[in-house]
Amino acid sequence: xxxxxxxxxxxxxxxxxxxxxxxxxxxxxxxxxxxxxxxxxxxxxxxxxxxxxxxxxxxxxxxxxxxxxxxxxxxxxxxxxxxxxxxxxxxxxxxxxxxxxxxxxxxxxxxxxxxxxxxxxxxxxxxxxxxxxxxxxxxxxxxxxxxxxxxxxxxxxxxxxxxxxxxxxxxxxxxxxxxxxxxxxxxxxxxxxxxxxxxxxxxxxxxxxxxxxxxxxxxxxxxxxxxxxxxxxxxxxxxxxxxxxxxxxxxxxxxxxxxxxxxxxxxxxxxxxxxxxxxxxxxxxxxxxxxxxxxxxxxxxxxxxxxxxxxxxxxxxxxxxxxxxxxxxxxxxxxxxxxxxxxxxxxxxxxxxxx
Amino acid sequence: xxxxxxxxxxxxxxxxxxxxxxxxxxxxxxxxxxxxxxxxxxxxxxxxxxxxxxxxxxxxxxxxxxxxxxxxxxxxxxxxxxxxxxxxxxxxxxxxxxxxxxxxxxxxxxxxxxxxxxxxxxxxxxxxxxxxxxxxxxxxxxxxxxxxxxxxxxxxxxxxxxxxxxxxxxxxxxxxxxxxxxxxxxxxxxxxxxxxxxxxxxxxxxxxxxxxxxxxxxxxxxxxxxxxxxxxxxxxxxxxxxxxxxxxxxxxxxxxxxxxxxxxxxxxxxxxxxxxxxxxxxxxxxxxxxxxxxxxxxxxxxxxxxxxxxxxxxxxxxxxxxxxxxxxxxxxxxxxxxxxxxxxxxxxxxxxxxx
Numbered sequence: 001x002x003x004x005x006x007x008x009x010x011x012x013x014x015x016x017x018x019x020x021x022x023x024x025x026x027x028x029x030x031x032x033x034x035x036x037x038x039x040x041x042x043x044x045x046x047x048x049x050x051x052x053x054x055x056x057x058x059x060x061x062x063x064x065x066x067x068x069x070x071x072x073x074x075x076x077x078x079x080x081x082x083x084x085x086x087x088x089x090x091x092x093x094x095x096x097x098x099x100x101x102x103x104x105x106x107x108x109x110x111x112x113x114x115x116x117x118x119x120x121x122x123x124x125x126x127x128x129x130x131x132x133x134x135x136x137x138x139x140x141x142x143x144x145x146x147x148x149x150x151x152x153x154x155x156x157x158x159x160x161x162x163x164x165x166x167x168x169x170x171x172x173x174x175x176x177x178x179x180x181x182x183x184x185x186x187x188x189x190x191x192x193x194x195x196x197x198x199x200x201x202x203x204x205x206x207x208x209x210x211x212x213x214x215x216x217x218x219x220x221x222x223x224x225x226x227x228x229x230x231x232x233x234x235x236x237x238x239x240x241x242x243x244x245x246x247x248x249x250x251x252x253x254x255x256x257x258x259x260x261x262x263x264x265x266x267x268x269x270x271x272x273x274x275x276x277x278x279x280x281x282x283x284x285x286x287x288x289x290x291x292x293x294x295x296x297x298x299x300x301x302x303x304x305x306x307x308x309x310x311x312x313x314x315x316x317x318x319x320x321x322x323x324x325x326x327x328x329x330x331x332x333x334x335x336x337x338x339x340x341x342x343x344x345x346x347x348x349x350x351x352x353x354x355x
Numbered sequence: 356x357x358x359x360x361x362x363x364x365x366x367x368x369x370x371x372x373x374x375x376x377x378x379x380x381x382x383x384x385x386x387x388x389x390x391x392x393x394x395x396x397x398x399x400x401x402x403x404x405x406x407x408x409x410x411x412x413x414x415x416x417x418x419x420x421x422x423x424x425x426x427x428x429x430x431x432x433x434x435x436x437x438x439x440x441x442x443x444x445x446x447x448x449x450x451x452x453x454x455x456x457x458x459x460x461x462x463x464x465x466x467x468x469x470x471x472x473x474x475x476x477x478x479x480x481x482x483x484x485x486x487x488x489x490x491x492x493x494x495x496x497x498x499x500x501x502x503x504x505x506x507x508x509x510x511x512x513x514x515x516x517x518x519x520x521x522x523x524x525x526x527x528x529x530x531x532x533x534x535x536x537x538x539x540x541x542x543x544x545x546x547x548x549x550x551x552x553x554x555x556x557x558x559x560x561x562x563x564x565x566x567x568x569x570x571x572x573x574x575x576x577x578x579x580x581x582x583x584x585x586x587x588x589x590x591x592x593x594x595x596x597x598x599x600x601x602x603x604x605x606x607x608x609x610x611x612x613x614x615x616x617x618x619x620x621x622x623x624x625x626x627x628x629x630x631x632x633x634x635x636x637x638x639x640x641x642x643x644x645x646x647x648x649x650x651x652x653x654x655x656x657x658x659x660x661x662x663x664x665x666x667x668x669x670x671x672x673x674x675x676x677x678x679x680x681x682x683x684x685x686x687x688x689x690x691x692x693x694x695x696x697x698x699x700x701x702x703x704x705x706x707x708x709x710x
Contacts, residue, residue, distance in 0.1 A: 016486065018667065019573060035685045042379060072582065095424060096377055138470055145544065147595075147678035150564070150573075150594045150595045151512070151574060151576075151590060151592055151594075151595060151597065152575060152588060153510060153597070155508060155510075155588070155599075157506070157604070158631045159607075159627070159631075161606070162627075162629045162630065163629070163631075166613075185493075199560070204562070205560030205561055205562045205576075205578055205703070206560055206578055207556070207578040207579055207580035207584040207586055208580060209505070209580060209585055209586055218505075219505060219506060219586050220586060221506075221560075221563055221577075221578035221579065221580075221586045221588035222573075222578060223560055223562040223576035223577060223578045223588075224562055224576065225563060225564060226574075230564055230574060230594075231562055231564055231574050231576045231590065231592075232564060232576065233510070233576035233578075233589070233590040234588070235506060235508060235586065237506055237586075237604070237607060238587075239506075239603075240502075240505045240506060240604045240605060240606050240607070240609070241503045241608075241609070241627055241631065241632075241634070242506065242508070242602075243602060243609070243611075244393070247590070247597075247598060249512070249595045249597055251514060251516070251594060251595050252514075254595070254596070254597070254598070256598075259632075260632070263488040267362065272514070272517075272596055274517045274518070275517070275518065276513045276514075276518075276596065277595070277596075277614075278657065297514065301496075304631065304632065308471040311622070321685050349559070
């Protein structure tokens with residue numbers, strides 16, 4: 001017997017919320033959007049009409065209070081994640097909060113504690129984990145295909161300048177969480193955490209570039225050491241497009257999540273024989289399913305591979321319908337460890353104020 | 356009129372010296388090997404016979420004293436580079452010293468000063484710089500093909516365990532300079548220096564793994580920030596084979612030195628249009644010339660693309676015959692900056708003693 005779909009309330013009406021709602025249309029057995037709300041009622045109305053959402057409200061709080069909603073998708077700018085996730089939990093809703101979960105380790109810890117107290121499901125939206133390509137990589141690593149994992153290299157960067165109006169774009173607004181560390185770095189940090197964690201790294205060492213005018217960080221290189229495991233070499237960039245790959249390096253081979261590695265549809269598995277360069281590489285493809293016609297009709301997607309949000313949503317459906325308050329594929333401990341790394345990097349990069 | 360070849364004296368008779376001498380056979384117009392010497396006369400004799408070298412001596416010093424030698428190739432283990440390079444310079448010889456130039460910034464500084472005082476040529480053997488593929492990358496960067504360079508990602512790692520007897524192999528001998536930082540990291544650090552330097556980075560942040568039994572460092576991730584330029588994200592590894600690529604990332608595209616990036620024969624040039632992922636990639640190949648029959652007859656090469664040593668040697672020939680004491684393609688300032696980074700990483704990784 002198929003379990004009833006989760007009823008989603010969408011907090012926010014921006015580009016990510018749009019893509020998330022579009023992806024849910026591919027899994028009607030698991031997800032139904034009941035409500036959308038943001039601070040301007042007319043934007044909620046417009047969003048609701050576009051996507052056929054029955055309830056539309058003029059505040060985030062009203063989403064949390066809607067009795068028809070099982071789970072809130074927290075999709076507004078990250079400086080507002082914490083307060084709205086708290087509101088959702090306080091109102092008895094499960095929560096999927098976009099990356100980064102909050103803007104500080106302390107806030108994320110409080111969120112995790114509150115969800116536990118309330119017995120509610122909580123996850124940061126690290127949708128990467130739920131792509132079949134990533135699940136395959138995880139499975140190969142666990143089965144020992146590449147030996148012992150000793151390093152993870154991961155990068156994510158794009159040229160913010162070529163799509164945004166500098167310095168007015170949100171990317172460059174320090175007070176609204178601008179900068180690459182919080183917008184982009186969660187992905188490579190979470191990639192390292194997946195294959196070398198979950199744990200707080202024993203060493204975190206970062207170097208980065210700050211924008212002289214706006215004070216936001218434009219790029220960073222993060223070196224991590226996980227005790228007894230290995231190293232991670234991570235970069236993020238909002239000045240330039242990087243290859244965007246995640247490479248998991250083991251003593252007997254390596255696995256590459258091909259670009260776009262934060263939402264990949266293909267991996268390359270390289271296994272090695274004795275001697276440098278004696279390797280064999282096999283590629284595995286996991287193409288995204290075609291979205292239903294209603295997705296095209298309501299404006300398609302804003303970002304690459306957004307149809308892949310459905311994998312995350314379907315997994316959450318299983319967790320919640322199975323009585324779970326977290327997912328094994330991205331646990332509250334990982335969410336905390338990722339935030340710990342981001343916060344330490346922010347300190348090292350001195351991103352607290354405009355200079 | 357062709358200038359007379361340089362007469363080389365080879366200090367050392369190991370695997371790298373073998374490959375270097377083999378490569379010189381491809382450029383008889385520029386190089387002639389006159390003398391080989393190491394601490395055991397019989398190994399010098401064997402090496403000389405194998406390669407048809409007229410003079411063979413039983414000490415490094417005797418190579419430096421040979422009046423027929425113009426330039427010494429310092430090719431023994433790196434803990435002995437400094438003293439032997441000094442001996443060579445003191446005896447009026449030009450010097451090409453293998454990587455790392457010495458084991459400390461202070462020693463490298465002294466070496467540079469001594470060469471300047473004596474008016475002699477000195478270079479660390481950063482042969483990567485002289486490969487046509489790298490010269491092409493440099494030229495494209497200078498011409499603005501990829502916009503402003505904002506990041507360099509470079510990795511170099513191999514599985515030392517699959518070719519060496521742990522823990523007896525020299526890689527694991529802390530007292531003889533073992534560990535990845537000095538054996539492997541000079542390459543990625545020099546790659547960053549080429550495209551973001553030459554300068555001392557304004558921030559150096561490293562994390563790495565040390566071997567519990569031998570105390571050597573097995574792997575490391577190095578994050579650098581070059582003031583006013585950008586970031587470098589570098590890794591080295593002697594536990595596992597990494598992709599071994601160097602990627603130069605600019606605001607309008609990127610250039611990848613394909614594996615093996617420390618001695619590459621191909622690059623990929625990616626230029627971008629507005630919008631993420633809107634890129635075009637073109638590959639350029641620069642195959643190595645075939646070595647003469649004498650190279651096969653005397654045992655071929657030990658390492659990948661060693662025939663490429665000829666590019667470095669030919670460039671040095673031009674410098675010295677042109678009255679130069681350094682090469683613009685890898686200057687004493689860069690040699691110093693690279694050693695500064697290595698030494699700072701050694702401090703951060705606490706690689707001074709067996710724990």
